[in-house]
Amino acid sequence: MTATTVVHTPEPAARQASGGLWRAVRHNRKAMAGAVILFVFTVIATFPGVFTTVDHPDELAFPPGLSPSTGHLLGTTGLGQDVYSQLIYGTRESLVIAVVAGALATVLAVLVGVTAAYLGGIADDVLSMLTNVVLVIPAFPLVIILAKYAGKGSLGVILVVLVFTGWSYGANQLRAQALALRNRDFLQSARVRGERRSYIVVFEVLPNMTSLIVANFLGAALYSVLTAAGLQFLGLGDPASASWGTMLYWAKNQEALQSGTPLWAIAPGLCVALLGVAFALVNYAFDEIGNPALRPVRRRRRER
Amino acid sequence: MRFLLRRLGFFVLTLWAALTLNFFVPRFMPGDPVAALTARTRGRVSRDALEQMLTSFGYKPDQNLFVQYVEYLGNMFTGDWGRSIGGQLGEPVTGLIGQALPWTLGLVGITTVLAFALGTMIGTVAGWRRGGWLDSLLPPVFVVTSALPVFWVALMLIFAFSMNAGSVLPGTFNYDNSIVPGFSPGFVGSVLQHAVLPAATLLITLIGGWILTMRNNMITTLAEDYVRMGRAKGLSPRRVMYGYAARNAVLPNLTGFAMSLGFVVSGAVLIEFVFSYNGVGYLFYNSVQNVDYPLMQALFMLFTVAVLAALLIVDIATVWLDPRARSADAGGR
Numbered sequence: 021m022t023a024t025t026v027v028h029t030p031e032p033a034a035r036q037a038s039g040g041l042w043r044a045v046r047h048n049r050k051a052m053a054g055a056v057i058l059f060v061f062t063v064i065a066t067f068p069g070v071f072t073t074v075d076h077p078d079e080l081a082f083p084p085g086l087s088p089s090t091g092h093l094l095g096t097t098g099l100g101q102d103v104y105s106q107l108i109y110g111t112r113e114s115l116v117i118a119v120v121a122g123a124l125a126t127v128l129a130v131l132v133g134v135t136a137a138y139l140g141g142i143a144d145d146v147l148s149m150l151t152n153v154v155l156v157i158p159a160f161p162l163v164i165i166l167a168k169y170a171g172k173g174s175l176g177v178i179l180v181v182l183v184f185t186g187w188s189y190g191a192n193q194l195r196a197q198a199l200a201l202r203n204r205d206f207l208q209s210a211r212v213r214g215e216r217r218s219y220i221v222v223f224e225v226l227p228n229m230t231s232l233i234v235a236n237f238l239g240a241a242l243y244s245v246l247t248a249a250g251l252q253f254l255g256l257g258d259p260a261s262a263s264w265g266t267m268l269y270w271a272k273n274q275e276a277l278q279s280g281t282p283l284w285a286i287a288p289g290l291c292v293a294l295l296g297v298a299f300a301l302v303n304y305a306f307d308e309i310g311n312p313a314l315r316p317v318r319r320r321r322r323e324r
Numbered sequence: 325m326r327f328l329l330r331r332l333g334f335f336v337l338t339l340w341a342a343l344t345l346n347f348f349v350p351r352f353m354p355g356d357p358v359a360a361l362t363a364r365t366r367g368r369v370s371r372d373a374l375e376q377m378l379t380s381f382g383y384k385p386d387q388n389l390f391v392q393y394v395e396y397l398g399n400m401f402t403g404d405w406g407r408s409i410g411g412q413l414g415e416p417v418t419g420l421i422g423q424a425l426p427w428t429l430g431l432v433g434i435t436t437v438l439a440f441a442l443g444t445m446i447g448t449v450a451g452w453r454r455g456g457w458l459d460s461l462l463p464p465v466f467v468v469t470s471a472l473p474v475f476w477v478a479l480m481l482i483f484a485f486s487m488n489a490g491s492v493l494p495g496t497f498n499y500d501n502s503i504v505p506g507f508s509p510g511f512v513g514s515v516l517q518h519a520v521l522p523a524a525t526l527l528i529t530l531i532g533g534w535i536l537t538m539r540n541n542m543i544t545t546l547a548e549d550y551v552r553m554g555r556a557k558g559l560s561p562r563r564v565m566y567g568y569a570a571r572n573a574v575l576p577n578l579t580g581f582a583m584s585l586g587f588v589v590s591g592a593v594l595i596e597f598v599f600s601y602n603g604v605g606y607l608f609y610n611s612v613q614n615v616d617y618p619l620m621q622a623l624f625m626l627f628t629v630a631v632l633a634a635l636l637i638v639d640i641a642t643v644w645l646d647p648r649a650r651s652a653d654a655g656g657r
Binding site: 157161290296297301313 | 620
């Protein structure tokens with residue numbers, strides 16, 4: 021209805037929820053571990069220059085195949101680049117892919133899932149059919165075809181491909197939860213109050229789905245990290261881009277493991293794994309926070 | 325009846341969508357088979373000659389796209405999949421797939437089933453013994469393993485076991501090339517030996533998800549009244565654990581398992597690529613790289629059909645395992 025009612029009604033509830041959420045995250049060891057890793061990667065991605073003195077990590081500026089030393093913490097690649105500085109500068113693209121693709125896929129999932137549940141009838145039939153079709157079509161082969169033929173896997177293409185294949189799983193889950201919410205009393209009362217549909221969906225339904233939406237984002241981000249790295253590793257990304265997946269591609273291409281520069285392949289893979297693990301840990305911790313029965317037994321007693 | 329029709333409609337629609345995407349995406353994007361072949365022959369053969377050669381294998385660049393599309397849909401269903409115009413020029417597609425499919429089914433299929441069975445069992449026990457050492461140790465460990473990039477795990481295993489100091493297990497190809505394939509102990513041993521590392525890679529990355537979801541489902545199920553009822557009746561803990569709790573806890577995982585079975589055929593692209601394992605995943609990767617339309621199309625259809633078939637099986641299995649579903653399907657959902 022009017023803008024004022026829109027703004028002030030949900031606010032206290034939202035603040036309370038986020039305060040409780042933060043406390044829950046702080047008390048959960050898995051969530052903290054994941055959050056710390058994400059924070060460190062975010063800092064590195066924002067200020068790469070602080071962590072390394074090499075400004076152009078792609079230039080072949082050093083002797084190839086050096087072992088780790090104080091000058092080159094992780095040695096140099098078989099082509100003559102500093103592995104450590106490549107890792108630092110690669111953080112940004114990997115993180116951007118994870119966050120942007122994860123967020124867009126979640127937005128699409130919310131749009132399709134909640135709309136389907138809320139409209140019902142034929143609209144629901146069509147939208148859930150669409151969701152299921154996308155869900156069932158084998159994603160990774162499709163991703164390969166799309167990435168290969170959409171002009172040398174630039175960042176934009178990879179993002180589009182990841183969003184296109186990554187939204188359907190979440191849409192299904194969100195639709196199910198929205199359906200379950202539909203007949204709850206507080207929504208009935210909003211309807212009786214005569215609120216508009218858009219108001220009900222945005223300010224009554226969505227806040228109650230926050231935890232599932234966050235879980236979805238984390239899942240989609242994890243999917244994006246791993247799939248993007250896999251694509252780039254297969255050589256379907258931009259071979260000149262600075263990212264961990266591209267590093268792995270060149271490492272495999274130059275047989276890093278066989279030719280005495282194993283760190284060139286181990287280090288970027290470890291970073292992809294760490295980023296993936298961070299999203300997975302936070303995601304799992306969210307499950308525990310949302311469903312106290314799943315928490316480790318001893319901790320639950322202490323919290324009481 | 326309405327449920328069945330709905331389901332059938334869904335299957336047909338999915339198949340059509342997959343086939344259509346697969347037809348138009350490569351054709352509307354830059355790069356064509358002739359250019360790819362020119363690159364592979366390093367320009368030694370003229371473009372016209374190559375085009376003529378591909379045309380003799382069924383490539384029709386000048387024909388109306390819509391006519392091609394209709395013809396393609398028909399061919400996909402009648403099994404007339406044409407000849408490869410990529411790496412193995414002129415080979416019938418059915419033959420190529422026939423050679424690769426058993427390897428993937430054997431390696432990835434068995435490993436997927438194993439991961440599900442093992443994971444479900446471990447998850448059942450972990451959820452049952454709430455707070456035991458298994459239950460406190462497993463979640464963090466398997467949250468980590470399920471987030472590892474498959475191909476990197478593969479690289480690390482190759483590095484640890486088939487290179488440098490170790491060199492105990494082979495890291496490439498399906499079997500030792502020097503052995504003539506056949507049912508000899510040497511060949512079978514070699515096949516198994518070559519399967520160890522890729523299978524271990526898959527197991528490491530797949531099992532965590534099953535353990536965690538099964539553990540969580542068990543914990544939720546154990547709070548149900550019928551489990552308390554079973555205990556109160558004085559049934560043996562074993563009976564309550566398997567017959568009451570686990571049987572219900574596994575139901576939500578069945579659809580996921582079916583999907584993963586369906587993805588067996590396609591999901592192993594990365595693993596087969598790293599290990600140069602000649603299954604359908606590697607074949608698919610090569611067909612995409614070589615702009616081999618006929619092979620790519622047939623494989624993609626196969627991948628989609630595999631998932632749909634798996635879903636059909638799970639529909640049946642759910643009805644068999646869950647009596648509630650038998651009466652529910654009259655309701656339409």
